[in-house]
Amino acid sequence: MVKTALDLKRTIKAFVNAAKDEIEVEKVFLTGRHASERSPSDGDIWLLVISPSFEGLSVPERVDKLARIGLRIDSLVQSWGFTPAELSRTLKGDGGSPFLGMMLNQSREVYSNPAASN
Numbered sequence: 001m002v003k004t005a006l007d008l009k010r011t012i013k014a015f016v017n018a019a020k021d022e023i024e025v026e027k028v029f030l031t032g033r034h035a036s037e038r039s040p041s042d043g044d045i046w047l048l049v050i051s052p053s054f055e056g057l058s059v060p061e062r063v064d065k066l067a068r069i070g071l072r073i074d075s076l077v078q079s080w081g082f083t084p085a086e087l088s089r090t091l092k093g094d095g096g097s098p099f100l101g102m103m104l105n106q107s108r109e110v111y112s113n114p115a116a117s118n
Contacts (some may be wrong), residue, residue: 015028015074023051024053026052027087028049028111029047031047032047036106047081063085
């Protein structure tokens, strides 16, 4: 299904609001073909969610938690969770996640919690 820029913005906002009911959300990045801001676009909506709530959770636990949230909003939402420390290490090139680094190269920030320490 083709998403207009407005549809995409509404979907992301709904996802972030639903996620904030379950986890502390610091940042959300939109990645993949939707991140290029060329509209309209189709396909999955890929989101990178940065949250201290992921500390101590395995990758499958993070994916499961975010998948349950995403399915309530739009079946096209695919999301991955990382901690603020993982984001920081990746941005500094200090032993972070190669997957996160690759995804960040083609992403744009779509949400930042003003109360979160950066």
